[in-house]
Amino acid sequence: MDRAKIRLCVDHPLGPGQAVPLTPEQAHYLFSVMREGPGARVALFNGRDGEWTAEVVAAAKKGGTLTCLGQAAPQLDPPDLWLIFAPIKKERTDFIVEKAAELGCARIVPVQTEFTNSQRIRQDRLQAHALEAAEQCLGTFVPEVTDLVPLRRLLDGWDPARRILWADESLVGPAETLAGLAPGPWAILIGPEGGFSEPERARLRALPFVTPVSLGPRILRADTAACAAITLWQSALGDWR
Amino acid sequence: MDRAKIRLCVDHPLGPGQAVPLTPEQAHYLFSVMREGPGARVALFNGRDGEWTAEVVAAAKKGGTLTCLGQAAPQLDPPDLWLIFAPIKKERTDFIVEKAAELGCARIVPVQTEFTNSQRIRQDRLQAHALEAAEQCLGTFVPEVTDLVPLRRLLDGWDPARRILWADESLVGPAETLAGLAPGPWAILIGPEGGFSEPERARLRALPFVTPVSLGPRILRADTAACAAITLWQSALGDWR
Numbered sequence: 001m002d003r004a005k006i007r008l009c010v011d012h013p014l015g016p017g018q019a020v021p022l023t024p025e026q027a028h029y030l031f032s033v034m035r036e037g038p039g040a041r042v043a044l045f046n047g048r049d050g051e052w053t054a055e056v057v058a059a060a061k062k063g064g065t066l067t068c069l070g071q072a073a074p075q076l077d078p079p080d081l082w083l084i085f086a087p088i089k090k091e092r093t094d095f096i097v098e099k100a101a102e103l104g105c106a107r108i109v110p111v112q113t114e115f116t117n118s119q120r121i122r123q124d125r126l127q128a129h130a131l132e133a134a135e136q137c138l139g140t141f142v143p144e145v146t147d148l149v150p151l152r153r154l155l156d157g158w159d160p161a162r163r164i165l166w167a168d169e170s171l172v173g174p175a176e177t178l179a180g181l182a183p184g185p186w187a188i189l190i191g192p193e194g195g196f197s198e199p200e201r202a203r204l205r206a207l208p209f210v211t212p213v214s215l216g217p218r219i220l221r222a223d224t225a226a227c228a229a230i231t232l233w234q235s236a237l238g239d240w241r
Numbered sequence: 242m243d244r245a246k247i248r249l250c251v252d253h254p255l256g257p258g259q260a261v262p263l264t265p266e267q268a269h270y271l272f273s274v275m276r277e278g279p280g281a282r283v284a285l286f287n288g289r290d291g292e293w294t295a296e297v298v299a300a301a302k303k304g305g306t307l308t309c310l311g312q313a314a315p316q317l318d319p320p321d322l323w324l325i326f327a328p329i330k331k332e333r334t335d336f337i338v339e340k341a342a343e344l345g346c347a348r349i350v351p352v353q354t355e356f357t358n359s360q361r362i363r364q365d366r367l368q369a370h371a372l373e374a375a376e377q378c379l380g381t382f383v384p385e386v387t388d389l390v391p392l393r394r395l396l397d398g399w400d401p402a403r404r405i406l407w408a409d410e411s412l413v414g415p416a417e418t419l420a421g422l423a424p425g426p427w428a429i430l431i432g433p434e435g436g437f438s439e440p441e442r443a444r445l446r447a448l449p450f451v452t453p454v455s456l457g458p459r460i461l462r463a464d465t466a467a468c469a470a471i472t473l474w475q476s477a478l479g480d481w482r
Contacts, residue, residue: 076458095336102465104457138460216345216481217317219379224343227468235473240457 003072004043004053006034007135009142014049014068019057022064031059042066045140050075075140078104079238080185082162085109085226086116086192087148092223093118096190097126097145099223101133103230104238107144109187111151114197121148151200160209162187167229168204169195171214178236181211186237188229190222244313245284245294247275248376250383255290255309260298263305272300284313286381291316316381319345320479321426323403326350326467327357327433328389333464334359337431338367338386340464342374344471345479348385350428352392355438362389392441401450403428408470409445410436412455419477422452427478429470431463 008030012020022030030036040056044066051073054066083100087093087110100108108130110121127145134142158164162185165178169191189204196204204210215228234240249271253261263271271277281297285307292314295307324341328334328351341349349371351362367386375383399405403426406419410432430445437445445451456469475481 099465099468102459102461103469104459137462214481216475216479218343218345220343221378224340224468227340227465228344228472231469231472232476234457238457240455 003051003138004041006030006036006040007043007045007051007138009131009135010044010046012046014044014046014052014054014071016068016070018052018068020044020054020066020068022066024062027060027062027064030056031061031064041069043072044068045134047140047142048075051138051140073138073140077141078106078143079234080162081105081230081233081238082107082109082185082187083190083226083230084111084154084164084187085190085222086111086113086151087118087121088193088222089117092221093121093126094129095223096226097129098133099227100230101130101139101143102137103227104234104240105143105188105230106141107146109146109154110148111154112148113151113192114200115194116192118148123147155203155207158207158209161185162209164189164204164207164210165229165233166204166210166212167191167215167225168201168212169219169225170201171212178213178232181237183237186233188226188233190226190229193222244292244379245282247271247277247281248284248286248292248379250372250376251285251287253287255285255287255293255295255312257309257311259293259309261285261295261307261309263307265303268301268303268305271297272302272305282310283307285309286375288381288383289316292379292381314379314381318382319347319384320475321403322346322471322474322479323348323350323426323428324431324467324471325352325392325395325405325428326431326463327352327354327392328359328362329434329463330358333462334362334367335370336464337467338370339374340468341471342371342380342384343378344468345475345481346384346429346471347382348387350387350395351389352395353389354392354433355441356435357433359389364388396444396448399448399450402426403450405430405445405448405451406470406474407445407451407453408432408456408466409442409453410460410466411442412453419454419473422478424478427474429467429474431467431470434463 058065299306
């Protein structure tokens, strides 16, 4: 069947004939903002069961119920890739989260570095941004956005089985090819405006699970570097192959 | 010498001892907004002669003069890559121009397609945006932004020696590798929200100089697709190798 235009992410199992309740916010969006009602077709996904076409069977001001009719798309999980980035200005941080969700990251980890401009983030707002990106781009998976964590503490507890691809802004030569890298769990690390401090750089260089990579001869903003690094990783090791 | 923090793009030759006049807008920015004056060091570039460190020797309300001291960075031209894209919402169009300038495109060509939302663009505003991206990212080259042109007319007069890499949103399978593509002049073509119309798609498919490419199994917004396609091209055929 045709995929429904309105897409909602729900926290509920999806399956044949499954009844799915709406939250007050979803009911408000669907019935007041979009002016839909009983009989309307909506696409639902929950991050596990793919996309389902569902029909509104009950509509109220603060809730409602849908019934799943059939699966419209299978579940598409991203590869085991995390994005670690230092939050920058609000709209560019939003942008990084949106692009990481679109390009296929499994987890988004904001880190505080010595030169990070922001001391705190609104984790709930960034998580909502990742969800919105999935809703708008026909995704069936929403990456988890974690709380802001100091880079030092993140590296202290790091599982060395997950390798880190470090977009090292001091390497302005030609980008190494990523084709030779080993498959498996990875994280991409993007620094803040102003880059990493010298102690941070020394620690990263010394870690055996960290691979520095250049992103070409031009200096890229952090949000551009995030897009470019995820793209290169996806085409070399991810599910774009 | 250390690279100056303030960077200006000028339309004037740069060389040893060269005197460079400022426009009224640049004088306003430098002397009123940034509160600089005689003796201040500024980085200048003109798109041809690299970056030069210059010193303010005369400051006035509507003008001023600098003298070039020495070259701080060589000229870095992008490869012969154009980006053709259908303008979308204002902030995302701005974003595409900024990212194309950062990632290294030589020319940016907005096209009108059957499903293009905007009927017109502010070419001067987009050109200023490309210049600002170069100024802020230590670039020495500013890609030309052309006027909006209908896709049909662009293809009618196309030089077949320049191949077109078409980000075909109907190809949602794995991205083909770009490594096998021939070097030479290229243009990347990104469609509007809603994609190309069936007649447009049929024409693109029939053109011998057009190569369709997939950007992975997820549906990408036009601005994300532009970033990803430029990145893949740069790492396969451009100056990121």
